[in-house]
Amino acid sequence: MNSYPYDHVLYQPGQVCRTCNFLKPARSKHCSICNVCVAKHDHHCVWIMNCVGQNNISHFLCMLLSLSLLLTYGAYLSYTLLSKQLQQRATGHLDREPGNRHWGTGLSWSHYAAHWIWALGQDFRIGGIGLLALLTAPLAWSMFLYHIYLVWAGTTTNESSKWSEWKEYIEEGLVYKWVGTTTGVFAGSKDAETEPPVDWPIHSAQQLFRSEDGRPPGTLTDSGGISASWKPVRGLYEIENLYDLGFWDNLDDVFWPT
Ligand SMILES: [Zn+2]
Ligand SMILES: [Zn+2]
Structure with missing residues (x-):
């Protein structure tokens, strides 16, 4: 409960986990x-x-980085080993042309591929592991880069799906933001038990309202006009992410959590 404040967007205070039977901490x-x-559940x-x-x-994160580097290195290593075999075979064939000509020079694509298939068959342990590394390295890199992106955005895999829900509500025109100096009608419960004070560098008085029918709150008796205090939200960029402290501070929070 002391790690993160409730942002009143993705996490509301006072919610209880029915299985664990305690108040759900923010994130x-x-x-x-x-x-x-x-x-701070990610996935x-x-x-x-x-x-x-x-x-x-x-x-x-360290596992993803080391995995990506090792898979890339494994693919590179098996490439150089097999390429050496191909070069040796070619040099044997090119007796009259010594020198450092590459084995693949002048070959058509189909011949080039046939040479590689020959090389894979020469040592399938190297070839098979090399292929596996070559094909899985992009997956590891994309997973690593995605997680770096999440750190940059100050969010988690779990929260990014919650943000996309908000994005859909916004696109449907259901989300309103309180714009004004006074607190709106949906002020958070500042109950010390459900919402204990958290030492967090940024504060937000942001209040959002998700309408069921597209109308802003407090205008039910009006002639259908939009209240001056509740403004429709046009995009996620108008909503503040309380957990985003900037890339380096987010990274710091990953390695040395509060
Ligand atoms: Zn639980
Ligand atoms: Zn689990």
């Missing part, structure tokens, strides 16, 4: 596979058979 989520609530990873959250997201 947490109950994982039905692990059967616990996980702080349940089937590869490590564990949730990724506040206490292991840094290890997860």
Whole structure:
């Protein structure tokens, strides 16, 4: 409860996890596979058979980076080993042309491919592992880069799906933002138990309203005009992400969480 404040957009204070029977901290989520609530829940990873959250997201990022580098290195290593074999075979064939001519020079695409298939067959342990590394490295890199993007955006995999829900509500014209100095009617419960004070560098008095029928709150008796205090939100860019402190501070929070 002391790690993150409630942003009143993705996380509302006072909500209880029915399984764990306690107040859900901001940014947490109950994982039905692990059967616990996980702080700063990112996702349940089937590869490590564990949730990724506040206490292991840094290890997860390091794993993705080392995995990406090792797969790339593995693909490169098997390329150089097999390429050496191809060069040796070609040099044997090119007795009259010594020198450092590359084995593939002047070959058509089909011949070039046929040479590689020959090389893969020469040592399938190197060829097979090399192919596997070549094909899976892009997956590891894209997963790593996606997580770097999430750090940059100050969000998590779990929260990014919540943000896309808000995006849909906005596109449907259902979201209103309170614009004014006085607090609106939907002020958060500043109850010390449900919403304990959190030492967080940024504060937000942002209040959003999600309408059921597209009309802003407090205008039901009006002649259908939009209230001066509630403005329709036109895009996600108008909504403040309380958890985004900027890339370096977000990264700091990943490695040294509050
Ligand atoms: Zn729970
Ligand atoms: Zn889990």
